[in-house]
Each structure stands twice: as structure tokens, then as C-alpha cells.
Amino acid sequence: MDDVARALAAAGRPAADRMTTLGGGCIHRVCAVTLDGGERVVAKCASANEHPMLREEQLGLERLAMTGCVRVPAVLGPPPTAETPVLLLEFLPAAPATAAAWSRLGSDLARLHATPAGARYGFEADNHLGRTPQKNDWHDDWIAFNRLCRLGPQIDRAADAGRLEPREHDRLRRLLDRLDSLLPPEPTPALLHGDLWSGNALVTRDDDDGVRVAVIDPACSVGDGWADIAMMRLFGGFPEACFAAYEQAAGRPDDVERRVRVYQLYHLLNHLNLFGRGYAGGVMEAVEALGG
Incomplete structure (x- = not known):
């Protein structure tokens, strides 16, 4: 509570009246904070x-917000520090999903991936995918x-x-050696969300546009827009209307699969x-599908 109080003060916000823990925080504690006066914000709290x-x-x-293409929660305070390891965000109230909202997300992502993002691949800083460090050196x-x-x-x-048997490791290294036969060398560089599974898509009520799907918890980089779609397809939770709207706006390359x-x-x-060897089978099935 002390960390949240310091973060609110640094952001020039009223003091907290009460806090409620929210579900879905896989790494950090996430709370809805009701401030004196009734405004609600979200506080993500980490260790120092x-x-x-x-x-x-x-x-x-x-x-992502700078592009104006996708709905994200606004950042409400200064960057977290070791002394105040709290990220203050706009509270997005949940709303019932609609087919139109999911289609809008597909269109939003297509616009994001069509927005000029420079000429190289990487990002201005390294980050994490879950708890895994993610390198973003420019290439x-x-x-x-x-x-x-x-x-x-x-x-x-x-x-x-x-976590890999020697034979599995060898097959993966061989696949890495022939990556130039599997990927295009210069797809259009696009800003990616980077961690777009269904838990990071929140159906919310938008003041201007009714119901809309917002995206949260990014692991951004600049790359091929189809990388976002690949993760969405892998773990499910997104209706076909979302993908149809994306492909209608972005097209479908011959080598997309x-x-x-x-x-x-x-x-x-x-x-x-x-999470361990329970995913080894899925890894090797993917290698097999890629001819490895």
C-alpha cells in the first residue's frame, strides 16, 4: 500500500480509498484502486x-498508444523505480464481447501493422516475454x-x-541454419504487440466507439505483423471474425502459413x-511441420 501511495503522489493523483486485487496478473500483483473522489485506476506492483x-x-x-491504431490503457504516472515499483494505468471496465468489437480488433491490428515503423527489426530496448528475457538488438x-x-x-x-534431448537440439539447430528458406528477409517492419494471447485482450467500453477490444501487457518489437497473428492463433480465444477482418485489410501472403x-x-x-518438458512435443511437432 505504501508503494501505491507514493506512486499516486508522484502522479499527482488523490490518495487511495480502497484497493481490490484483480485476476490475471501472471507475474506482478495487479490491483484496482479507488481514489478519494471515486476515480478508479490500476496499479501493477512489482518487487524492487x-x-x-x-x-x-x-x-x-x-x-502502441502513439500509433493511434489500437486501444491500450493510458499510462498515468512516471516510470516505476526501485523505490516505487508501481505502474499506474487507466482502469478499463469490462464489457460484454460483440462480433463487431472482435472485427474491429482485427482491423485495428492491420492498421497498426501497416503504420510505418522504420526500416529495421528490433526495438529501442530489450524486454521480457513472460519472465523470459527478450533481446531486441536492431537488425x-x-x-x-x-x-x-x-x-x-x-x-x-x-x-x-x-529441457531438450540431444536429438531434439540437433533438429532445432538444423532448422535455424535453413531459416532463410522459411522466412522472408525483409517483410514490412511493423510495431508488434509481441505477447498477444487472449489474456492480454480486454473487451471494454470505449466512450467514443461503444465496445472495443483493448490490448494490454505488451512485449513490443518491430517485425513482421504476422508474428502477432501467429500467437493469437496458437493459443486460441480469438473468434474467426477477428482474423477475417485482419486479412481483409492486410491481405494474405502466399507463404503466410x-x-x-x-x-x-x-x-x-x-x-x-x-513450464518444462510438457511443451517439448509441441515444439517438435512444429519442427516436423517445417520440414525439420
């Missing part, structure tokens, strides 16, 4: 040594970025932790590293 993860999230939310080549900053580090992490499998492999490897 994990405050950089909150700063990464704040940067991602701010960069001119998308294949090199995926080899050195995405698949390669996940494969190395899994091997070092003993192969791209999607590669991007899904990254998330399967991350789950292998986070």
Missing part, C-alpha cells in the same frame, strides 16, 4: 528488483533477427536447462523454457 519489467511494459504501451535482416534474437536464444536456453509456424515455434520454445 523487477521494476525494470514494469518500465518495459510502460514503454510498450506508450509506443537490417529479418532472418538474422529471428536467428540471433528470437529462436536462437530460446533454443540455447532450453538446451542449457536440459509457413511464416506463422515459425513464429509459433518461438512461443512454444518459450513455454518449454517457462
Whole structure:
């Protein structure tokens, strides 16, 4: 409570009247805070040594908001610090989902991925995918970025932790060596949410547009827009109307299914590293589907 009080003071907000823990905070404690006067905000609270993860999230939310393409909660305070490891965000009230809202999300994502994001792949800062560190060094080549900053580090992490059998590790390394046959070298660089599973999509009531799907908890980078769609498809929870609206606006490249499998492999490897050998079968099925 003291950390939240300091964060509210630093943001020039009234004091907290009461706090309620919200579900869905996989890493940090998330609370709805009712302020004196009745306004509600969200406080994400970390330990002092994990405050950089909150700063990464704040940067991602701010960069997504700058595009004007997708609905995200507004950041309400200064960056979290070790002394005040709290991220204050706009409270987004939940609303019943509608088909129109999901279609709008697909269109929003297509606009996001069509918005110019520079000429290179990476991001201005490293961040985390869940608890996994995510390198975002800038690269001119998308294949090199995926080899050195995405698949390669996940494969190395899994091997070092003993989560891969030697034969599995060899097959993954061989796939990495022929990545240039699986991905385009220069897809249009787009700002990505980066961690777009259904738990990070919140149906909310928008003052201007009725019901809308907002996106939260990003792990941003600049890359191929289909990487966001790949994760959405992998773990489910998004209706077909969302994907149909995306494809109507963005088109559908001939090699999209192969791209999607590669991007899904990254998330399967991350789950292998986070949660153990229960995901090894899914990893190797993806390798098999890619001809490895």
C-alpha cells in the first residue's frame, strides 16, 4: 500500500480509498484502486528488483498508444523505480464481447501493422516475454533477427536447462541454419504487440466507439505483423471474425502459413523454457511441420 501511495503522489493523483486485487496478473500483483473522489485506476506492483519489467511494459504501451491504431490503457504516472515499483494505468471496465468489437480488433491490428515503423527489426530496448528475457538488438535482416534474437536464444536456453534431448537440439539447430528458406528477409517492419494471447485482450467500453477490444501487457518489437497473428492463433480465444477482418485489410501472403509456424515455434520454445518438458512435443511437432 505504501508503494501505491507514493506512486499516486508522484502522479499527482488523490490518495487511495480502497484497493481490490484483480485476476490475471501472471507475474506482478495487479490491483484496482479507488481514489478519494471515486476515480478508479490500476496499479501493477512489482518487487524492487523487477521494476525494470514494469518500465518495459510502460514503454510498450506508450509506443502502441502513439500509433493511434489500437486501444491500450493510458499510462498515468512516471516510470516505476526501485523505490516505487508501481505502474499506474487507466482502469478499463469490462464489457460484454460483440462480433463487431472482435472485427474491429482485427482491423485495428492491420492498421497498426501497416503504420510505418522504420526500416529495421528490433526495438529501442530489450524486454521480457513472460519472465523470459527478450533481446531486441536492431537488425537490417529479418532472418538474422529471428536467428540471433528470437529462436536462437530460446533454443540455447532450453538446451542449457536440459529441457531438450540431444536429438531434439540437433533438429532445432538444423532448422535455424535453413531459416532463410522459411522466412522472408525483409517483410514490412511493423510495431508488434509481441505477447498477444487472449489474456492480454480486454473487451471494454470505449466512450467514443461503444465496445472495443483493448490490448494490454505488451512485449513490443518491430517485425513482421504476422508474428502477432501467429500467437493469437496458437493459443486460441480469438473468434474467426477477428482474423477475417485482419486479412481483409492486410491481405494474405502466399507463404503466410509457413511464416506463422515459425513464429509459433518461438512461443512454444518459450513455454518449454517457462513450464518444462510438457511443451517439448509441441515444439517438435512444429519442427516436423517445417520440414525439420
